[in-house]
Amino acid sequence: MTPILAVIVDIQELAYTVLASIVAATAVTIAVSLAIRGTARYVDHSQNGRVALAYGSLALAGICVLAALAMLGFGLYVMISD
């Protein structure tokens, strides 16, 4: 017997929405937060004269910015293609 709630609400659509929301928000937050952390660490390491660590942090920040931009582009593509 199908539960009444499953008839009124498309449970699959709801499950996809919940899952996609969590995955997208988590991925974007991690990318942006790591980019910010990388930038902050770059400033710290530069001031302390640790050149290698500074550039490593900057590279991490750059990669994360690119990842965040790619996710933004994907979001826009999804919006426009709908």
Next chain:
Amino acid sequence: MDTHLILVIVVATALAFDFTNGFHDTANVVATSISTGAIAPKAAVAFAAILNFVGAFISIEVAATIASDVVDPSAIAGPEALNIVFAGLMGAIAWNLVTWYYGLPSSSSHALIGGIVGATIAAVGTGAVEAEGLVGKVLLPAIIAPILAFAVAALAITISYRIAGRQRPGPVARGYRLGQVVSGGLLALAHGTNDAQKTMGVITLALIADGALAPGSDPPFWVIVSAATAIALGTYSGGWRIIKTTGFRIIKMDPAQGFSAQGAGAAVIMASSHFGFPLSTTHVINGGVMGSGIAKRLSAVRWGVAGNIVTAWLVTLPAAAAIGALVYGLTLLFGGGTLGPVVISVASILALTVLFGLNRRAGTATATG
């Protein structure tokens, strides 16, 4: 001649609703950015207005389906259709203005659906209301949207604090503010796409009812442009009372919380649109703001303000329905033809002019007193 005059009034009323929709929902897009200083208030509303305008051109997929999931379109066909749509729009506009006055971020979509449902019940009875659609497409999403956004924003702010919480405050704040500008832009685009379509749908249905368009037609270009312009102008006007509630009164927000609330909001709105599970932008953003506050500590959320907002959400549908039914009843008092909408429109414009005048005078007196 009569039906053409009603058609003109319905189109004008639909554009007026679209304006209040933009005006009322500006807060969804800009409140958190303004609150954390990510962007200056006037620049924020201008940015949101432009992206709302652009967003309205992105898609017209759902333009013709507004309200058809909750009322039986065949039951409201015929000469009465334009009066029902007019009464529904008046119910939505009135409720949007009431909630704006009290600074309550309620859903414009729910106000529109409530208004149309109320006017339909007054005209043809409860048989024309699709109870399953009302529960599945309106009531359950209204419960799910804020809970989902609350949970996603709480998760996002926890991750943000873990990764970047112990770094220098300067670069961290600047980084999250920049992230807020981008996520706010996405929200503004999504808002323009979703909400301007409702007005396009209402005007298209009115044109079909009048015989000016064939059934099943897409919105004409002038309808798309006028709906996009009305929502953008409304957004640019800025509903500052609601911006204060969403941005400043629910929680005291830092840039990481603002980014988490907006980023979670954008993710939830875009995921729900993509999978065909429509959620209210207002419910999502306010749920996200509460979620980003509670992750810090329970008492960070002003629960009294949150309670008022949730009460407004619960009341929106029946209140807009009651006003829609009342306005439809008033049109019948004038014979059910063109006279009713004409008299009600003129009276509403006069009443609004007086109220805004009194509001401005009260504001001036407060400022100088």
